[in-house]
Amino acid sequence: MSDQHQPSGTVPNPVVPGFHPDPSVCRVGDDYYLVCSSFEYFPGIPVFHSRDLVNWARIGNALDRPSQLRLPIDTPSSGGIYAPTLRHHDGRFWLIVTNVDDGGNMLFTATDPAGPWSDPVRLPGVPGIDPDLTWDEDGTCWCTVAGVSQVRIDPTTGETLGEQRRIWSGAPGAKAPEAPHLYRIGEYWYLMIAEGGTERGHAVSIARGDSPSGPFAPCPDNPVLTHRGIDSPIQNTGHADLVQAPDGSWWMVLLAVRPRGGTPGWSVLGRETFLAPVEWVDGWPVVGRVTPELPTPVWPLHPAPAVPARDDFDQADLHPQWISVRRRPEHLCTTKERSGWLTLRAAGASLDENDAVFVGRRQQHLACRARTLIDPAAGRGGLAVRLDEEHHYEIEAADGEVRVFAQIGALRSEVAARPVPVGTVVLGVEITPAPPRGARSGPDVLSFGIEEPDGTFTALAAVDGRYLSTEVAGGFTGRVIGMYAAAGTVHFDRFDYEPLRLP
Known part of the structure; x- marks a missing residue:
């Protein structure tokens, strides 16, 4: 798309x-x-x-x-x-x-x-x-x-x-x-x-x-x-x-x-x-x-099957689009423990660590949004946009609270926090072009927030996207959006990814 x-x-x-x-x-x-x-x-x-x-x-x-x-x-x-x-x-x-x-x-x-x-x-x-x-x-x-x-x-x-x-x-x-x-x-x-x-x-x-x-x-x-x-x-x-x-x-x-x-x-x-x-x-x-x-080429086009915008984790095996960092042992990542849910068990205590438990998909559009429903009753985890261990943003749920973090190099900051009812919560990120600021304009803005019971999205924090870019972080990779566990066991009921129209 x-x-x-x-x-x-x-x-x-x-x-x-x-x-x-x-x-x-x-x-x-x-x-x-x-x-x-x-x-x-x-x-x-x-x-x-x-x-x-x-x-x-x-x-x-x-x-x-x-x-x-x-x-x-x-x-x-x-x-x-x-x-x-x-x-x-x-x-x-x-x-x-x-x-x-x-x-x-x-x-x-x-x-x-x-x-x-x-x-x-x-x-x-x-x-x-x-x-x-x-x-x-x-x-x-x-x-x-x-x-x-x-x-x-x-x-x-x-x-x-x-x-x-x-x-x-x-x-x-x-x-x-x-x-x-x-x-x-x-x-x-x-x-x-x-x-x-x-x-x-x-x-x-x-x-x-x-x-x-x-x-x-x-x-x-x-x-x-x-x-x-x-x-x-x-x-x-x-x-x-x-x-x-x-x-x-x-x-x-x-x-x-x-x-x-x-x-x-x-x-x-x-x-x-x-x-x-x-x-x-x-x-x-x-x-x-x-x-x-x-x-358009002179030969007939054969549109490929679309990757599902929503994954309900109903299959025994994850779709091939899902990738993890360095490894994916089944005892830490499975859809077989709780029917219709992805279960992640923490190893590393944050995405800064090499053994972080993370399951994500590549960001493929310059403007997009993602949502996931998380049950953090037995742990701590959330939704992250990752470039590497030193460059990632995430929204995390645990103990009746949602917090937004930004990791930029050696600096880690809690950007926002909000209490939420204990239980499941829908976490989200919306990625949109940055407002023009001349030569200093950034590439985009990442707005992290929660989905209210009526389906509306409430942004808790908006962070500058330039710090999750190759020109800042170095290296050879691009952004990956996904779910992670930082403590205990967390369950995810679904993941939605949707491209947005550029202005």
Whole structure:
């Protein structure tokens, strides 16, 4: 669902909104599959399906078992799972990724991208991040990592075959050559990378050669995509992957952000997945503009099933949209203890702690609201908007009182408090654009409050959204809205998420 009406003949961009960075895509027949980074969250690596590159449905998470995804309790925010690459070869799906806090690069396979995926094949001989996977005509498997270096591997055992060697470093002097993807297109092998860092200087460059191991000659028009220095509502464009549609057209998925407010602009949703058309001119890709609306593709659209706006926790297993921080043991998080309720048991005493018990979903709209009905009779917990341990806002219920807190760096403040009748209470947050204040305008305002018995919303506190942004907090993630337990046991009867229309 988009934030506002789109002009006739266009479709909204980003195609996967909210914190969905580092996209990788592959096509099998008429079906497209896409994965993204997940960092410190469990389950890891969301998997999407589409028939048209525009409408994407979440079909699962590739890493949904502790045997696949170990995130030690000291895994820092923005650690964990970096930059997967998804490919289809020899009748199987292959997923290669870096867990920067548990052994580095590893491979997973599946016959169905919805899962189950295998346990990992580890690659101890392949240092580096952002691994890519491709096969040449004789079946040799090449693994390329940020830097940019490359080594042949046996993908079934993880064994390296030969020495790892540097093959290209992008533009002279450009920082952070990363996110390599290697393709055989026509008569050449193309090596596409991101460079310039994942901030405002982000860019995509490409080179080509006669062999998968190079040597590679750079495109004379590099970078083939960047928004640095461009007056656009979309910034930080980079970390891209290419895919060819059945009609022969080419497309690029990429990450970018939508900063809001004054200077320097704050991207609160994190890095999102965008789509851009690609034409080939003289053997090089020419990337079309990355805009908030794309011209409607010539092929039929296949709208994806909508994610339910309300979850009543009536199912034995949580919907794949729900994510937790580092782990989700069933004894701390379950829908099976109290029918129709989500039960959370506290471990850490607050969201500042690495073992906090939290279940949330990505904020995917620039304006939205969320509600949850909580029963805190046996504990303390509430509704939070989280960026990391040092940057989160929450409204918390316990002992006949509701309180609003703001954690900004090392500073924690109680912003508001109000007594409420003992028992269940509906907690809520509404996120709306900030009022204009010139260059100092923030991106948005988060209003926390309670729902009265007659259904009206009473805001208790309004807090500035800039402090829950990448530009303030740092790191690689975006906002996640969800429920948490800070003491004892708390139960949640429902969770509602609704986008709001932007003015």
